[in-house]
Amino acid sequence: MVKTVFATLACLVLYGILIVPFTEYLHNRPFDEKMGYIPSVTALRIVAADHKELVAASLVSKVLMYFGGLSVKNENDILPILPDYKRMSGILHGAVKLDPYNMDAYYFAQSFLTWDVKQYKLANDLLDYGMKYRTWDWMLPFFAGFNSAYFMKDYPKAAEYYKRAGELSGSELHFSLAGRYMQESGQTELAISYLSAMEKGERNPAVKKNYQIRLSAFKEAHRIELARDKYRQERKAEPATVEQLVRAGYLTPAPVDPYGGTFYLTPDGKVATTSKFAFGGKKDNSQNDGESHERN
Amino acid sequence: MNAIETVSLSKQFTGKKRARVEALKQLDLQVAPGEVFGFLGPNGAGKSTTIKLIMGLLRPTSGSASIMGMDVAQAASRRVVGFLPENPAFYDYLSAEEYIRFVGSQFNMDASLLNRRTEEVLKRLDLWEARKRQMRGYSKGMVQRVGLAQTLVHDPEVYILDEPMSGLDPIGRALVKEIILDLKKRGKCVFFSTHITDDVEKVCDRVGVIVQGQLRALDSVENIMRSGIEGYLVQTRQHVGNQAALQEFKAIRSNEQFVEYLVPVAQFQEFMALVGESSVEITLLETKRRDLEAFFLDIVENGKSA
Amino acid sequence: MKTIVAITLKGIFRDKVFQGIMVTALMFLFIPIFASLSMRQVTELTITLSLSLISFILLLLSVFLGGTSLWKDIERRYTFSVLGLPLSRRSYLLGRFGGTALFVIIAASVLGIAAFCVVAYSSSIYPSDRPIVWGSMILCILFDALKYILLIAFAFLLSTVSTSFFLPVFGTIAMFVTGGVTQQVYEYIHSPASKTLSPFLKQTATALYYIIPNFGAFDLKLYAIYGLPLPANGLLMTSAYFVVYVGLLLSVSSSIFTRREMR
Numbered sequence: 008m009v010k011t012v013f014a015t016l017a018c019l020v021l022y023g024i025l026i027v028p029f030t031e032y033l034h035n036r037p038f039d040e041k042m043g044y045i046p047s048v049t050a051l052r053i054v055a056a057d058h059k060e061l062v063a064a065s066l067v068s069k070v071l072m073y074f075g076g077l078s079v080k081n082e083n084d085i086l087p088i089l090p091d092y093k094r095m096s097g098i099l100h101g102a103v104k105l106d107p108y109n110m111d112a113y114y115f116a117q118s119f120l121t122w123d124v125k126q127y128k129l130a131n132d133l134l135d136y137g138m139k140y141r142t143w144d145w146m147l148p149f150f151a152g153f154n155s156a157y158f159m160k161d162y163p164k165a166a167e168y169y170k171r172a173g174e175l176s177g178s179e180l181h182f183s184l185a186g187r188y189m190q191e192s193g194q195t196e197l198a199i200s201y202l203s204a205m206e207k208g209e210r211n212p213a214v215k216k217n218y219q220i221r222l223s224a225f226k227e228a229h230r231i232e233l234a235r236d237k238y239r240q241e242r243k244a245e246p247a248t249v250e251q252l253v254r255a256g257y258l259t260p261a262p263v264d265p266y267g268g269t270f271y272l273t274p275d276g277k278v279a280t281t282s283k284f285a286f287g288g289k290k291d292n293s294q295n296d297g298e299s300h301e302r303n
Numbered sequence: 304m305n306a307i308e309t310v311s312l313s314k315q316f317t318g319k320k321r322a323r324v325e326a327l328k329q330l331d332l333q334v335a336p337g338e339v340f341g342f343l344g345p346n347g348a349g350k351s352t353t354i355k356l357i358m359g360l361l362r363p364t365s366g367s368a369s370i371m372g373m374d375v376a377q378a379a380s381r382r383v384v385g386f387l388p389e390n391p392a393f394y395d396y397l398s399a400e401e402y403i404r405f406v407g408s409q410f411n412m413d414a415s416l417l418n419r420r421t422e423e424v425l426k427r428l429d430l431w432e433a434r435k436r437q438m439r440g441y442s443k444g445m446v447q448r449v450g451l452a453q454t455l456v457h458d459p460e461v462y463i464l465d466e467p468m469s470g471l472d473p474i475g476r477a478l479v480k481e482i483i484l485d486l487k488k489r490g491k492c493v494f495f496s497t498h499i500t501d502d503v504e505k506v507c508d509r510v511g512v513i514v515q516g517q518l519r520a521l522d523s524v525e526n527i528m529r530s531g532i533e534g535y536l537v538q539t540r541q542h543v544g545n546q547a548a549l550q551e552f553k554a555i556r557s558n559e560q561f562v563e564y565l566v567p568v569a570q571f572q573e574f575m576a577l578v579g580e581s582s583v584e585i586t587l588l589e590t591k592r593r594d595l596e597a598f599f600l601d602i603v604e605n606g607k608s609a
Numbered sequence: 610m611k612t613i614v615a616i617t618l619k620g621i622f623r624d625k626v627f628q629g630i631m632v633t634a635l636m637f638l639f640i641p642i643f644a645s646l647s648m649r650q651v652t653e654l655t656i657t658l659s660l661s662l663i664s665f666i667l668l669l670l671s672v673f674l675g676g677t678s679l680w681k682d683i684e685r686r687y688t689f690s691v692l693g694l695p696l697s698r699r700s701y702l703l704g705r706f707g708g709t710a711l712f713v714i715i716a717a718s719v720l721g722i723a724a725f726c727v728v729a730y731s732s733s734i735y736p737s738d739r740p741i742v743w744g745s746m747i748l749c750i751l752f753d754a755l756k757y758i759l760l761i762a763f764a765f766l767l768s769t770v771s772t773s774f775f776l777p778v779f780g781t782i783a784m785f786v787t788g789g790v791t792q793q794v795y796e797y798i799h800s801p802a803s804k805t806l807s808p809f810l811k812q813t814a815t816a817l818y819y820i821i822p823n824f825g826a827f828d829l830k831l832y833a834i835y836g837l838p839l840p841a842n843g844l845l846m847t848s849a850y851f852v853v854y855v856g857l858l859l860s861v862s863s864s865i866f867t868r869r870e871m872r
């Protein structure tokens with residue numbers, strides 16, 4: 008009896024000693040390890056049996072939790088850790104193969120595939136796939152329309168998507184967007200309205216934060232645009248730099264890029280930033296494949 | 304019509320590695336209605352096998368069996384039977400009362416009769432106090448009592464009991480004997496297996512002895528008892544009459560008061576004639592016989608050597 | 610037979626299986642919390658999780674109750690006493706099966722009610738864009754229950770030929786997995802992607818497809834979760850399939866069980 012009690016106590020003490028480093032270890036494991044091995048979708052379909060929707064949801068939530076965990080870490084670190092977007096995208100694609108109706112997967116993929124990864128084609132293909140199933144959902148064409156117009160500059164296609172979104176939602180806004188995207192002007196404003204709408208409807212803190220950062224960057228860009236226009240109007244001249252606008256008193260306080268970049272004016276007078284509106288943009292310029300990160 | 308009848312009933316078990324056991328060989332048996340039949344045999348003789356065959360739990364390798372003229376392959380043949388299996392087990396999550404009611408309902412008893420009979424049999428088998436408890440809490444003997452109760456509840460014509468006394472205390476054994484005698488009085492047929500010859504002697508009309516799957520003896524208890532008489536013990540008073548006349552019969556015991564003789568059956572007449580002539584006084588006369596136990600042991604010994 | 614059904618149900622309840630289910634069902638309480646992690650489909654996720662939880666519990670029930678019911682009766686020697694009653698083996702088997710199936714339906718109903726409460730609660734906090742089609746949910750749970758009843762019938766068939774519980778329990782699990790993918794394998798085999806496979810393999814697989822129960826047809830989760838219109842014709846056909854297949858399994862089981870020796 009005494010022996011058993013002693014053994015139990017000893018085990019408890021050992022457990023107490025072990026649990027702290029154990030938790031620490033698990034907490035700091037890199038993404039790949041944390042995700043564990045994710046088998047091929049075909050294998051998953053078989054294993055999932057009649058729980059495909061559940062498995063799909065759990066894949067999405069794994070990605071979401073990973074993303075949420077990273078953004079918390081970034082909060083405390085000076086140097087942000089770049090999420091493994093490629094892997095995230097792969098898993099979300101797997102999820103919609105299991106459950107083609109899973110809106111979270113489309114929604115979340117849209118939130119990073121465009122601005123952060125610049126895979127517009129991939130994003131729209133995914134949305135097209137989703138539209139085949141979620142035939143009632145106006146959001147998918149709404150996203151696709153935004154991507155077509157804003158990133159891919161494919162205005163006829165964008166108008167088509169927006170028309171569809173309008174038909175599904177019955178909202179005038181979407182029809183009018185279809186019209187507005189026919190021209191290239193006012194894109195910053197439209198991005199702001201898109202982002203504001205997305206941010207408002209978002210409940211996931213990590214994704215919401217993402218939208219908030221982007222929104223604030225665009226608001227800053229918009230402020231510079233307004234200052235530039237005012238400068239042009241009053242001085243009848245083109246401002247050369249952003250600093251010039253600040254010094255002349257058109258831009259107070261000075262704009263801050265939440266992505267850590269610096270705003271500048273391109274030779275044709277558009278507002279741009281060295282961060283290209285993405286974390287890590289400064290480090291990796293090669294990702295600039297044909298995207299116009301400049302604002303008029 | 305026989306209550307129970309078997310016609311060259313045989314059973315062969317095929318065990319692992321094709322090992323064959325001939326558990327029962329060509330059993331022909333008729334048990335009449337109203338008869339109490341004791342089925343005796345050593346362990347592994349084939350008693351339970353026979354009973355399972357009669358109850359349709361096993362299928363015969365050859366031969367057939369019937370109850371009240373109905374082939375045992377039909378479930379309906381069991382309508383007239385109260386059956387107690389060897390070391391019985393009943394749904395242990397039920398209480399004795401629930402189980403007895405369940406059994407009654409299988410015999411389509413109507414509710415009021417079932418109520419009355421349930422109470423009767425539970426009281427008779429001394430389970431009344433425990434009737435509401437789940438059977439998983441019952442002792443071995445209590446379960447055996449439930450087993451007996453469930454054979455009685457629907458008051459069938461035929462009782463087939465595999466070792467009804469096993470696991471019971473002396474009071475329980477006496478009770479079972481009493482119940483069987485009672486059934487006999489009411490003209491029911493009871494067929495039961497046992498190892499205990501004393502039980503058979505007290506309650507059975509007929510007895511069958513089975514050894515290694517073969518029926519070795521089948522006779523009425525009365526006949527067996529009679530054929531078992533070895534002779535007579537005669538006690539005479541010492542110094543009375545002419546003891547010398549009995550000289551040719553050897554005294555087995557002799558003291559100050561008595562002289563005792565063991566007289567074989569064949570010589571009894573002659574002995575008694577001599578007693579009359581010599582005015583010897585008889586104080587006690589006793590039949591000397593082998594009891595059923597000895598009879599049984601003999602058969603088993605012969606059976607084994609055969 | 611009715612009494613055997615009643616006795617079977619009583620046994621399951623007295624073995625505290627229902628309490629066990631209720632403990633597992635406590636997981637329903639965590640569903641709204643977990644579902645609220647979803648960005649765009651809290652209600653859909655709540656329904657997904659609830660239906661999967663129900664399905665999982667019913668699977669455990671059918672494997673363990675179905676796979677051990679007859680085995681336990683034989684192992685504990687209950688069959689000697691019960692089959693000594695004027696009761697045909699067939700009614701005994703059907704009664705046992707009926708009781709187990711009925712319990713699955715009872716459990717599904719109770720769990721279904723719990724699921725409804727959870728979904729109603731979740732959707733009251735985060736209203737969903739899609740209408741919640743309660744009827745589809747009921748049908749989904751019902752067909753789930755039917756699927757597991759079919760599985761129980763299969764477990765009974767295995768129990769009638771086996772002397773241990775390994776074959777019924779593991780055989781039932783294997784059948785559940787196979788029955789879940791048979792449709793996909795069939796479709797793969799009849800698609801151009803399988804050109805390289807040998808014709809013999811294809812024929813074997815096709816033959817198996819017709820023999821093995823098809824559980825895929827009973828899965829209505831997608832319809833219930835996203836409120837999609839239910840295929841009435843398909844449901845009718847699935848119901849007929851259920852009746853015929855269970856009838857077949859049970860008649861084979863009872864003829865085997867009738868011949869079986871109680872040693």
Ligand SMILES: Nc1ncnc2c1ncn2[C@@H]1O[C@H](COP(=O)(O)OP(=O)(O)OP(=O)(O)O)[C@@H](O)[C@H]1O
Binds near residue numbers: 324325348
């Ligand atoms: N299921 C079985 N498989 C193989 N052999 C069996 C089986 N059941 C019984 N036997 C064999 O049949 C023979 C008769 O057994 P049975 O149970 O009928 O004996 P019994 O007379 O009832 O003995 P006991 O007095 O010990 O109850 C034995 O040799 C036994 O080993």
Ligand SMILES: [Mg+2]
Binds near residue numbers: 350389
């Ligand atoms: Mg025996």
